[in-house]
Amino acid sequence: MKIITMAHGSGGKLTEELIEGIFYKSFKNDLLLQANDSTLLSFIKGRLVATTDNFVVKPIFFRGGDIGKLSICGTVNDLLMSGARPLYITVGFIIEEGFEINQLEKIVESMAVTALKAKVKIVSGDTKVVERGSCDGVYINTTGIGVLERNIKLGGARAEVGDKIIINGSIGDHGASIFTQRGELEINSSLQSDCTLLNDLIAEILDNSNKVKVLRDPTRGGLATTLNEIAGQSKVSIKLKEEKLLIRDEVRSLCQITGFDPLFLANEGKVVVVVDNSESNRVLEVMRKNDLGREARVIGEVVEDDNNRVYLETSINGTRIVNALVGELLPRIC
Amino acid sequence: MKIITMAHGSGGKLTEELIEGIFYKSFKNDLLLQANDSTLLSFIKGRLVATTDNFVVKPIFFRGGDIGKLSICGTVNDLLMSGARPLYITVGFIIEEGFEINQLEKIVESMAVTALKAKVKIVSGDTKVVERGSCDGVYINTTGIGVLERNIKLGGARAEVGDKIIINGSIGDHGASIFTQRGELEINSSLQSDCTLLNDLIAEILDNSNKVKVLRDPTRGGLATTLNEIAGQSKVSIKLKEEKLLIRDEVRSLCQITGFDPLFLANEGKVVVVVDNSESNRVLEVMRKNDLGREARVIGEVVEDDNNRVYLETSINGTRIVNALVGELLPRIC
The missing domain is CATH 3.90.650.10 (PurM-like C-terminal domain)
Incomplete structure (x- = not known):
């Protein structure tokens, strides 16, 4: 059984193996593969919409989903609530030393499948590893970027009597x-x-x-x-x-x-x-x-x-x- | 001494108090105060740049900075490396139950001061609380969005002999x-x-x-x-x-x-x-x-x-x- 070690979060060779062997394999797209400190995205003309969420759900696999699916659905849905078209997602992992790599692969694959359905690209990522006992398996941050193309204004402050x-x-x-x-x-x-x-x-x-x-x-x-x-x-x-x-x-x-x-x-x-x-x-x-x-x-x-x-x-x-x-x-x- | 409780991560009243009493107080800007599931940003015409990072540094306060300052500097600097102008930052906190609220306030204030210097707005946030022992104090995700206005192409693949x-x-x-x-x-x-x-x-x-x-x-x-x-x-x-x-x-x-x-x-x-x-x-x-x-x-x-x-x-x-x-x-x- 292969597990995550502290060295997977070092920024060195093992981090690279994790990125190329797991993240790139599932998330593969032209933007992510730029492999720079930040990712150059497409030309945008419109009002941007952004949202961020951390996911710490327990258990990480549950009936109807897992932390990976949840993290994409949650962030995409939040973008949709403003009327925006979701475009891009960034993904940040915090993983506990000793976490099983095949579990990580399942989660990543679940994210990839859900992102594909949602027509969003995963464009940037980061992985940190913390010592055993310093996190509970895996926590995920997903941040979403969309563009508002519709000529509408939605928001929690717009409800009126009779609605x-x-x-x-x-x-x-x-x-x-x-x-x-x-x-x-x-x-x-x-x-x-x-x-x-x-x-x-x-x-x-x-x-x-x-x-x-x-x-x-x-x-x-x-x-x-x-x-x-x-x-x-x-x-x-x-x-x-x-x-x-x-x-x-x-x-x-x-x-x-x-x-x-x-x-x-x-x-x-x-x-x-x-x-x-x-x-x-x-x-x-x-x-x-x-x-x-x-x-x-x-x-x-x-x-x-x-x-x-x-x-x-x-x-x-x-x-x-x-x-x-x-x-x-x-x-x-x- | 006031501390973070599980209820601060519930999405209910105490979450609201945390958001209004700490995050809005320091990060206050017109965009963040929209208080919707996602935040409507300004009109953009140009190529977007995005980057994400988790911060799990230990100790969280250190000579020359703290996890808050580091999280803004790290993400802003990553945007700069593509030649972009940094515009927006989203912030995700994972906080351990029992964490001192005055420490959180210091971190948040440090983020606000650094964001102001970097001329970026903090536009969206999320806070999750995990049980004692399920995280080491506080972890922060910062995701940055910028726009590339310069007519340049930078990247790790562009170095040439003689440079x-x-x-x-x-x-x-x-x-x-x-x-x-x-x-x-x-x-x-x-x-x-x-x-x-x-x-x-x-x-x-x-x-x-x-x-x-x-x-x-x-x-x-x-x-x-x-x-x-x-x-x-x-x-x-x-x-x-x-x-x-x-x-x-x-x-x-x-x-x-x-x-x-x-x-x-x-x-x-x-x-x-x-x-x-x-x-x-x-x-x-x-x-x-x-x-x-x-x-x-x-x-x-x-x-x-x-x-x-x-x-x-x-x-x-x-x-x-x-x-x-x-x-x-x-x-x-x-």
Whole structure:
């Protein structure tokens, strides 16, 4: 079994072997192969969009994905949320001494396959190795660069009273799935993470409506935190209807056992769309034609209220306030 | 004493407090304050340049800098090596549970000050917290985006026979300084890291010569590794003159005690310039007028030889082959 040694992070011969034998092999593209301190990319004319994320998910391989797939999906999806076309990704690895090289190869291959699907090029990379016990297997940073070609303005501060809130499916799948694979409880579950790329779904939404106000993916902190951010940035309140939320049976059972609230569980293949009421039906129809939006639904609306809060209208006609996540629910979910 | 808790990485309220109370306070700029999943940057017309680096240096505070300053200098310098104007930096933190918040504030402030000097904006960030023992204090990823406005082509593959090799000063200062601060040997030393920004020096070189072929900063792996990379990429050999190398007394003594070779010790404020012989004197003069180039010198030249090697002509007129670093010299130097 071949493992990562401190020398793989030295910048010398073994680093070169790692780069050429693993990274170049999977990520191979003309830009990356420049092998300079920085990479010269294509000529751009337009507004740039950038985003960065670290991934420390545990376990690193999970049902529905792995840290590599997650790192590309997460960063590509974040670029998409501004309406941009994702172009480039840079990748930074921090690897623990002793990590199995064949595991690294699997992760890198998973990143390469996902990047290809997302039509982004991996253009720059860096690898550091730290001593045994100074990191937990592998951590990955992915930074994304895109270009905004559409004549639109999206952002958390643009929601207005009357707008509808749409989501493309069930909530909490990623968080719940990761939890069942931590071995903290003896749970037999086949629940998959929803980790996926949203490129096509977002393109179809924006191609068909110019009245979308906000796109945001409810990852860490879940739907509740995302909607609270939007309420705060837009200085509006949001009313959700509990009966409209789609929560898979397995997620619901897990929440009953653990006391987790599915509104706070992370999603990795979902998008919250805030759209003008006049076009909400059109957007919903478009979304339902896409595989990733078959279960799309209006879950609430932006309402007049000075408290900048999120309210949940429960199935029994009560209303409760949904706060942003306070404290820690599930560490290392992404 | 306030410390980082797992909840600071949850994506919820405490994450928001960290972002607003520490990151926004120091990094504050109109772009970062958009607070969306990705950041809309300015309109660009030109060729983009990108680079990424993880920083895991130990200790995180050292003479001449800290992990924050190093992370900005390292990434800005890498952008400069392609002739680009650095524009934007993204920052990803991985922080160990229990890390002192006032240490984080110092690091963040150091990054902000350095970014201001480098005229780059910090435009996107991410913070993850991992359990005690799953990281060593703090790791930082910085990814840089720049634009190439000059009509030049630089790169490791462009060195040609007859070109001169110039460096802007002494070698090994960063590596040697970090080593003396690890506490592995009882060494009293005042040796400082050379960690610095090279913006002005590089601009002055490129403003005064269009016959520069390669710019590269000899960081991890040291001067020897950098020159071997250039020799390999350009398919040339390089001859160095030992007597021309500037090695500070303290670095020399440390190397005598430990057996380190200063050619392999990392530098964080140096640049290797490969320039056409006809303009080497002009470039040297320009460099010497800059504070960071006062000790600039020609240390060797590109020679005709099919072995793609680096040779060192020693003071006693012998010649030895200088290989790229093999194995590990000093882990976590950057």
